[in-house]
Amino acid sequence: MTNQSQPQKFIVPIGPQHPALKEPGHFEFGVDGEIVTSATIRLGFVHRGIEKATEDRTWVQNLYLLERICGICSNIHGTVYAIGVEKLAGVEIPPRAKYIRTIVAELERVHSHLLWLGVAAHEGGFDTLFMYSWRDRETVMDLLEGLSGNRVNYSTNLIGGVKFDINEKQADEIRRGLDFLEERTHYYMKVVTTDETFLGRTRDIGTMTREQAELLGAVGPTARASGVPRDVRSESPYLAYNEHPIQLQVHDGGDLLARFIVRLNELFDTYRLIRELLDHMPAGDLTVRVPRRIPEGEVLIRGEAPRGELVYYLKSSGSDKPDRIKVRTPSLCNWGTISHVAVGHKLADMPMLLVGIDPCFSCNDRLVTVNNTQNSQDLTWDALRRYGIEYYK
Amino acid sequence: MDTTTALETAQSLLQPWAQTVTQPEPHRSDFVVAPADLLAAVQALMDARWGYLGAITGVDLPAPAPAEGQPPAESHLAALYQFFNGAAVATLRVTVTHAQPVLPSICDIIPSATIYERELIEMFGFDIENTPVTDHLLLPDDWPQNVYPLRKSFTGFGGAESA
Numbered sequence: 001m002t003n004q005s006q007p008q009k010f011i012v013p014i015g016p017q018h019p020a021l022k023e024p025g026h027f028e029f030g031v032d033g034e035i036v037t038s039a040t041i042r043l044g045f046v047h048r049g050i051e052k053a054t055e056d057r058t059w060v061q062n063l064y065l066l067e068r069i070c071g072i073c074s075n076i077h078g079t080v081y082a083i084g085v086e087k088l089a090g091v092e093i094p095p096r097a098k099y100i101r102t103i104v105a106e107l108e109r110v111h112s113h114l115l116w117l118g119v120a121a122h123e124g125g126f127d128t129l130f131m132y133s134w135r136d137r138e139t140v141m142d143l144l145e146g147l148s149g150n151r152v153n154y155s156t157n158l159i160g161g162v163k164f165d166i167n168e169k170q171a172d173e174i175r176r177g178l179d180f181l182e183e184r185t186h187y188y189m190k191v192v193t194t195d196e197t198f199l200g201r202t203r204d205i206g207t208m209t210r211e212q213a214e215l216l217g218a219v220g221p222t223a224r225a226s227g228v229p230r231d232v233r234s235e236s237p238y239l240a241y242n243e244h245p246i247q248l249q250v251h252d253g254g255d256l257l258a259r260f261i262v263r264l265n266e267l268f269d270t271y272r273l274i275r276e277l278l279d280h281m282p283a284g285d286l287t288v289r290v291p292r293r294i295p296e297g298e299v300l301i302r303g304e305a306p307r308g309e310l311v312y313y314l315k316s317s318g319s320d321k322p323d324r325i326k327v328r329t330p331s332l333c334n335w336g337t338i339s340h341v342a343v344g345h346k347l348a349d350m351p352m353l354l355v356g357i358d359p360c361f362s363c364n365d366r367l368v369t370v371n372n373t374q375n376s377q378d379l380t381w382d383a384l385r386r387y388g389i390e391y392y393k
Numbered sequence: 394m395d396t397t398t399a400l401e402t403a404q405s406l407l408q409p410w411a412q413t414v415t416q417p418e419p420h421r422s423d424f425v426v427a428p429a430d431l432l433a434a435v436q437a438l439m440d441a442r443w444g445y446l447g448a449i450t451g452v453d454l455p456a457p458a459p460a461e462g463q464p465p466a467e468s469h470l471a472a473l474y475q476f477f478n479g480a481a482v483a484t485l486r487v488t489v490t491h492a493q494p495v496l497p498s499i500c501d502i503i504p505s506a507t508i509y510e511r512e513l514i515e516m517f518g519f520d521i522e523n524t525p526v527t528d529h530l531l532l533p534d535d536w537p538q539n540v541y542p543l544r545k546s547f548t549g550f551g552g553a554e555s556a
Binding site: 042044046049051052055087109214215216217236237267296297299300302309311313315324326328332333335336 | 473
């Protein structure tokens with residue numbers, strides 16, 4: 001029996017296809033008119049089983065697999081993993097390799113934050129800003145391509161060092177690119193902090209206090225925009241962050257605007273840091289030899305991905321394959337904050353709120369889809385091709 | 394608080410419950426804790442505001458094949474509760490058997506732990522008592538019951554294996 005005096009609860013399902021973002025996730029928002037009263041999240045639509053897959057591959061093969069966990073922050077996965085394996089093997093990479101890893105990690109942060117700025121502007125309906133920031137992002141993509149030959153999976157790392165050097169000519173190109181981007185970032189900062197229409201969509205929206213951020217386990221820029229001074233690069237410096245510390249960017253606002261300001265300020269600091277690293281690159285080798293079999297042991301490695309803290313747990317049983325690899329990505333932690341901050345806001349604010357944490361679905365979802373029906377079949381490439389042609393005839 | 398002091402503080406906080414303490418890396422201490430003492434140990438760290446829960450890692454520890462004529466040894470599952478405080482890492486290691494993989498939920502103390510507990514349940518087959526949500530987090534809704542992909546015995550559906 002339904003109690004007629006009780007107000008009806010409406011649930012608006014969004015996703016899994018195109019839930020405002022171009023990645024799959026399913027959300028159910030309970031609404032009272034336009035106001036969201038509850039939010040639940042279902043992930044896993046692109047889970048690929050990478051953790052399990054690592055157990056069947058050698059330490060070297062896994063470097064390639066893990067770099068493909070994410071198409072945006074690909075490099076940091078490879079870097080954190082390589083640091084872990086080197087630690088297990090007890091080898092220290094040459095200083096120049098550390099600097100190159102740091103520079104690529106920071107260039108990746110620039111590209112990721114600019115990508116986010118564009119997506120966030122797009123969800124807010126500011127497509128001019130979206131186009132501008134993505135056009136400018138091409139500058140850093142070109143720099144990364146110039147260094148590594150690739151725009152997405154730079155494949156910077158080897159177990160025991162890096163694959164490419166940065167010569168003076170490339171360093172000058174990076175400096176020129178950064179000068180241009182810095183000028184543009186000043187412009188973006190001006191737009192997001194002074195444009196009244198834009199502020200209308202970000203100011204006091206999705207506010208999260210420091211206590212809430214800590215309780216909900218937020219990480220990265222999402223946490224720092226709520227005043228939590230947490231950044232692995234300064235808490236537990238790795239690579240070249242010891243010699244060249246970052247300036248921690250924290251904001252007390254806690255709202256969407258603060259998340260914009262923190263990420264843009266981080267860009268300024270990253271430009272400064274890359275210039276500093278380029279000016280102080282030590283000379284020397286790029287690699288050291290690492291044995292194929294990694295000694296028995298366990299390590300826990302943390303790194304600061306563009307979205308926040310990335311954790312790798314590696315367990316070796318002394319063979320050429322890992323016994324267990326666990327990846328804890330930053331997006332997984334930040335999802336918890338969404339269901340909390342969504343309540344009380346208008347349904348129309350949801351896309352901006354979702355984007356506010358800079359979610360990365362491939363970060364969370366890492367498992368194979370297995371066809372478990374009885375008549376499952378393996379297709380050869382030719383058969384699959386023929387099937388596709390027939391299907392779309 | 395520097396790393397050494399942080400680890401010393403963790404050691405004194407966890408003293409009543411830690412069965413053994415090891416320090417495999419300069420910044421990392423491991424504390425072996427009985428499942429019954431897990432909640433008290435987590436509460437002690439949280440009350441002292443010692444860092445935050447970074448991850449819960451499940452590890453499958455299958456028993457080695459028994460020697461001729463010997464009864465098979467028992468297989469285990471371990472859950473590693475990893476807490477970070479600056480550069481310091483404190484790991485609470487809890488081990489249970491495959492036959493009785495029961496752990497208490499720490500969600501009353503740390504609400505955000507729910508995602509890790511759901512992962513432990515679906516990937517390893519832990520039985521976590523009083524955890525608020527037991528729905529699938531990452532696996533498809535139609536994933537068969539009692540098949541735990543991150544157990545070593547799972548090698549895909551080609552060989553039709555279940556736990």
